[in-house]
Amino acid sequence: MVRKLMNNKLPRYFEEFNNNLWSVEDDRDNMKLYYRVKEILSTRISPFQQVNIIDTYDFGRCLVLDGVMQTTELDGYIYNEMISHIPAITHPNPSKALIIGGGDCGVANELIKYPELLEIDMVEIDEVVVEECVAKLTKISGNAPRDNRVKFHFTDGVKFVKDKKGLYDIAIVDSSDPIGPAEVLFSEEFYVDLKDSLKDEGVMVCQSQSPIFNKDILSRTHHILKRHFPIVKTYKAVVPSYPGGMWSFTLASLVYDPLNANLAKLALNTSYINSGVFQASFSLPNFMCDDLGIL
Amino acid sequence: MVRKLMNNKLPRYFEEFNNNLWSVEDDRDNMKLYYRVKEILSTRISPFQQVNIIDTYDFGRCLVLDGVMQTTELDGYIYNEMISHIPAITHPNPSKALIIGGGDCGVANELIKYPELLEIDMVEIDEVVVEECVAKLTKISGNAPRDNRVKFHFTDGVKFVKDKKGLYDIAIVDSSDPIGPAEVLFSEEFYVDLKDSLKDEGVMVCQSQSPIFNKDILSRTHHILKRHFPIVKTYKAVVPSYPGGMWSFTLASLVYDPLNANLAKLALNTSYINSGVFQASFSLPNFMCDDLGIL
Numbered sequence: 302m303v304r305k306l307m308n309n310k311l312p313r314y315f316e317e318f319n320n321n322l323w324s325v326e327d328d329r330d331n332m333k334l335y336y337r338v339k340e341i342l343s344t345r346i347s348p349f350q351q352v353n354i355i356d357t358y359d360f361g362r363c364l365v366l367d368g369v370m371q372t373t374e375l376d377g378y379i380y381n382e383m384i385s386h387i388p389a390i391t392h393p394n395p396s397k398a399l400i401i402g403g404g405d406c407g408v409a410n411e412l413i414k415y416p417e418l419l420e421i422d423m424v425e426i427d428e429v430v431v432e433e434c435v436a437k438l439t440k441i442s443g444n445a446p447r448d449n450r451v452k453f454h455f456t457d458g459v460k461f462v463k464d465k466k467g468l469y470d471i472a473i474v475d476s477s478d479p480i481g482p483a484e485v486l487f488s489e490e491f492y493v494d495l496k497d498s499l500k501d502e503g504v505m506v507c508q509s510q511s512p513i514f515n516k517d518i519l520s521r522t523h524h525i526l527k528r529h530f531p532i533v534k535t536y537k538a539v540v541p542s543y544p545g546g547m548w549s550f551t552l553a554s555l556v557y558d559p560l561n562a563n564l565a566k567l568a569l570n571t572s573y574i575n576s577g578v579f580q581a582s583f584s585l586p587n588f589m590c591d592d593l594g595i596l
Numbered sequence: 597m598v599r600k601l602m603n604n605k606l607p608r609y610f611e612e613f614n615n616n617l618w619s620v621e622d623d624r625d626n627m628k629l630y631y632r633v634k635e636i637l638s639t640r641i642s643p644f645q646q647v648n649i650i651d652t653y654d655f656g657r658c659l660v661l662d663g664v665m666q667t668t669e670l671d672g673y674i675y676n677e678m679i680s681h682i683p684a685i686t687h688p689n690p691s692k693a694l695i696i697g698g699g700d701c702g703v704a705n706e707l708i709k710y711p712e713l714l715e716i717d718m719v720e721i722d723e724v725v726v727e728e729c730v731a732k733l734t735k736i737s738g739n740a741p742r743d744n745r746v747k748f749h750f751t752d753g754v755k756f757v758k759d760k761k762g763l764y765d766i767a768i769v770d771s772s773d774p775i776g777p778a779e780v781l782f783s784e785e786f787y788v789d790l791k792d793s794l795k796d797e798g799v800m801v802c803q804s805q806s807p808i809f810n811k812d813i814l815s816r817t818h819h820i821l822k823r824h825f826p827i828v829k830t831y832k833a834v835v836p837s838y839p840g841g842m843w844s845f846t847l848a849s850l851v852y853d854p855l856n857a858n859l860a861k862l863a864l865n866t867s868y869i870n871s872g873v874f875q876a877s878f879s880l881p882n883f884m885c886d887d888l889g890i891l
Contacts, residue, residue: 330632331652331653331654335628335629336627357626359627513671514654539832540841541842543841545841547841572881573883574881574882578880578881580876581875582876584873584876586674586868587867587868
């Protein structure tokens with residue numbers, strides 16, 4: 302495999318040395334990560350980014366956007382379960398859900414585990430990401446592409462929510478890092494539009510980056526949401542394939558408190574979340590309480 | 597700084613390119629990490645390993661052994677608090693503690709927060725590690741080196757425990773990875789000796805590696821301890837500077853269950869652990885319960 306590639310030009314973000322192929326994550330100034338790659342399964346240049354599906358030795362198949370690991374077969378379920386099941390049971394009877402981003406279809410694949418969810422609008426700006434994940438990352442995209450409750454909208458999430466008023470019980474923002482196409486998904490204007498897209502008892506959640514390396518983004522997200530929602534709770538999970546390991550999610554709710562959720566409603570076919578993990582995820586370490594001004 | 601170093605030969609595990617200096621962690625087959633380095637504060641070759649103290653852009657000062665990051669100013673407190681405070685309050689009235697390894701003195705620096713601990717034997721095989729951390733990693737070693745309850749024994753921990761019988765209330769094994777000098781600290785024979793070094797109501801804890809990348813070591817450690825202690829509980833924390841982020845600890849106890857610990861006894865001057873985090877750390881995700889055969 303490596304020998305064959307050596308005769309061609311490698312795509313950007315890949316390097317070959319010592320007869321091994323490596324995916325190079327060097328978007329940070331101070332840290333570079335090299336993952337050993339078995340095979341580059343596809344490389345496509347979409348209007349938004351370079352989309353790669355690769356097969357790695359440590360993480361299995363992965364989605365890589367502009368050289369940055371987005372989700373992996375090894376641990377993608379952790380992130381997807383934590384961003385999906387917590388809002389899904391915080392709301393006691395959701396019927397309509399919105400996903401912004403989430404092109405790997407992993408969030409949709411978790412939400413379809415709830416039969417009471419009748420409509421799931423999935424809004425992803427980059428159709429190429431969905432095509433590739435549906436074709437080659439089936440362990441993550443699962444049954445979502447074939448579940449007729451899931452409706453795909455290949456458009457800008459920011460524009461999509463602008464004219465949606467009082468429609469959704471839950472909204473999930475599964476964005477990539479706040480650089481490039483996802484930057485607007487961290488703006489106050491977007492969160493206000495998202496709030497307006499919710500029904501009166503709606504619940505939203507967004508990924509709010511690393512509590513270690515992106516303290517400013519987490520704190521800003523938390524405080525923006527506090528200005529618009531009566532209940533705002535940050536929770537955490539570990540995401541082994543993201544540098545820093547610890548990841549944060551921020552839930553904002555108009556009526557329901559996640560700490561009062563009916564844990565018996567949690568879907569059973571999960572690999573990470575259970576009722577203990579649900580509750581534990583809201584126990585924040587001292588430094589996060591300090592950073593968020595919670596006490 | 598970099599220019600000056602370019603005229604000399606760099607120590608092993610460091611590379612210079614694009615006018616930047618990098619610490620290279622390449623002990624794994626499938627992943628390489630590069631940390632950008634401000635300055636190599638010291639390089640010493642001990643009888644056991646290459647000991648470096650470096651100052652990095654993302655993690656502050658770090659202890660690096662044979663090229664592998666061991667502890668950092670940014671997040672060392674998470675690991676040190678989780679391995680120390682949990683046994684320290686699981687035992688209701690500990691007076692004598694044993695630390696095996698822990699050359700950075702971070703564990704000792706947590707234990708001295710408990711005034712009821714009157715004697716702390718710290719057994720580290722590599723005196724060079726202690727000398728360097730006491731001199732240059734003071735944010736982690738803290739006051740431990742000057743606390744006269746802490747007694748340093750620069751010897752092999754495996755040999756040290758062999759003739760210690762019924763001495764300690766708590767024992768903490770703060771080893772490096774089970775390759776090189778620390779390998780024997782993961783053997784059944786050592787755990788049995790360690791049990792014998794405890795008093796009748798003793799509690800021990802060891803770091804049991806990544807639940808993602810070292811499932812075999814975690815599972816083996818858990819099952820070995822189950823053969824010798826009536827109460828064995830694995831708990832988890834996030835360690836951002838270890839690949840995989842999630843880290844496991846396994847506690848083995850002759851009488852006391854950590855889930856019955858008096859949380860009011862927890863030392864207050866901590867940055868990570870609090871009573872919520874203490875309890876949350878024992879809520880294991882489904883995949884860990886499966887791996888450990890817990891239900």
